[in-house]
Amino acid sequence: MKKLLLLTAFLFLMLTGSPVKAEIIDRVVASIGDNAITYFDVEKEGGALFKQIISSTPPEEQEARLKDAREKALNNLLEKVLLLRAARKAAIDVTDDEVKAAIENIKKENKINEQELLSALKKEGVSFERYKEEVKGQIIRSKVIDKKVRRVIEVSDEEVMIYYERNKNDFATDEEISARHILFLIPKDADEERVNEIRKRAEEVLQKARAGEDFESLAKKYSEGPSASNGGDLGFFKREDMVKEFSRAVFPLKENEISGLILTPFGYHIVQLRERRGGAALPFDEISKKIKARLYSEELNRGIKEFIEELKEEEHVEIRL
Template structure:
């Protein structure tokens, strides 16, 4: 089932510290061409310069929550996370919208922290140390870890304190919110019946192809040359030569190094002539020569998955946590709203 994914407010807060500390430090980046590197560096530099200019004009204290200062440095960190999330989700947000979102997240987080303090909710020391060790394990050694958190504006003790706050918040979420979430079988069934688009599984095929590219169909000599090439390859396929090896040595498509493997794809993902030919084949069959706007193809189907509707009993394992997250977000927003209604909040930007 697709598109039933959400991150609860609780989870966002619990993961917040870790995100700030080692986001981008864990992955090994693929080797890039010089052009890619120059383009990315230019884009990153422009984005960083823009953010730096934006925050330079702001006061050091951007808000007060019941007399407690919220520092500009924290706002800048949260802004970067939210801006990155918006970009990945293809959401167009203005700088003002992103700053407002970041500031509200910080205000809500501070209100919740103050409430955990008021209720004397604390995190077990063992859990704090385990979380700290987990973060450390993302780095090759202690020196690299300490350098990374210093660059983010933290000391180890500050990080430990932040982890304590987040785990205490998790405890409070369990007590005040999670305990009140009830998802009935009827709610699951109603969602299932009301959202059939999530549970229709399209049929798919796993295919490989050999491509002879054609950039200009008006060039008759080139078209004839390409046709002769694909016909020669077709003769080898019919003779029994290995399809994957032929794709590696003869195909002009980007999948050639992988033996022409395109993986599984559903209808609507490929150009129509290619799609029609692929879905008409049985497993193990090879197509005749297929013409598309990309060129000449020979297609072999290696596997097929029939389409259908996911049964309610199978879908429920995804629906229940999804509905739980929605209900948790709703209850948390109401809870924070009550805290905010009795708090003294001053926005200074």
């Protein structure tokens, strides 16, 4: 139920169950105006991550990683409180119907019914009322972002074109080539003398190929690979489809060019590149919407960070963690 965390409710509500003392739990670690954030709030916020760190990190590294994780959890809480305070100032609220609609959407996204949602919440030790409150908070914060940040963001067609021209390689289709090869297998237990014999035989066949003999026929006659019966035909493949030694030597070849001997963990290869496709940038018209969405997302993230910083300057924020 990955999307059940669509509004990240569980992460915000899970408890760590740590046996810390009451005075530590109640200790105020940050304040924003009349809002106080306690150590316990931080433990709730980062509970799932803290558990993961404790279970997967060597003991000598846990303290440093938990410190970083707690700071991130505290920053998340500060942002929540700042946005909620901004919502109150802007008279932004959420109706019960909006909360209900959001929860219905969560169930739809996850293809679960009411009972399955309640069971999942119960398993995490979260009441439905508490879950609704968290959903409500998320919606309020989203509304603040919509009003204060999202609505003022614009990405022009000119910006999209400039980004396309500067980053064409990011929008290129994967380059593929087709090739034939002749493989001379080297047994794992082969000694130096045996390897030299195999290399000598491979060099003799390479000379035949470069002298103009039909490569497909040579592959059928000499190759020890599974593609021998097909004249060594490998079809189309990408760089990552082959071992790095093979791809590094083959992809720079021109069409119909024959390689030298290529040594890989399998043995010696002789390769003839047949055809090349892809590798060119997609047309602007095909990719412009994707670029615009990327630029918008970047602007939105930047705008949110700037807005949070503005709120921090406006409010009296004190951190004691």
